[in-house]
Amino acid sequence: MAESSEEHSNRLDQMFRKYNPFAAKPNSINSNKHFDVHPPVFWVASFLAVLFIAITIIIGGDYMYNNIFEPLKNGISNTGGWFFVL
Structure with missing residues (x-):
């Protein structure tokens, strides 16, 4: 069964955060920004x-x-x- 676009998006977000320690955490204040600043x-x-x-x-x-x-x-x-x- 094919995954929905939301599931796919969540999986990509998890993979991105695994390799980018400075990424905004889900449900945080910065999670809706377009880029993260160190x-x-x-x-x-x-x-x-x-x-x-x-x-x-x-x-x-x-x-x-x-x-x-x-x-x-x-x-x-x-x-x-x-x-x-x-």
Whole structure:
């Protein structure tokens, strides 16, 4: 006998939660959200992104490019370019 779509959906949810420890638990406050957020990772990544954007805006584009981004790009290209070959 074929399983109903609800049974199939429940089985898929159980399999997903087995392999994703950060998934919202059934019947929890977060169970109807479209995605789950791992708070320590989210807040650290958000802080670093906002900090990077703020520093770039405050210091300015030309200064950042000539004194930070270009030497960083050249350093990565010269010393770490072999990594992309792997």
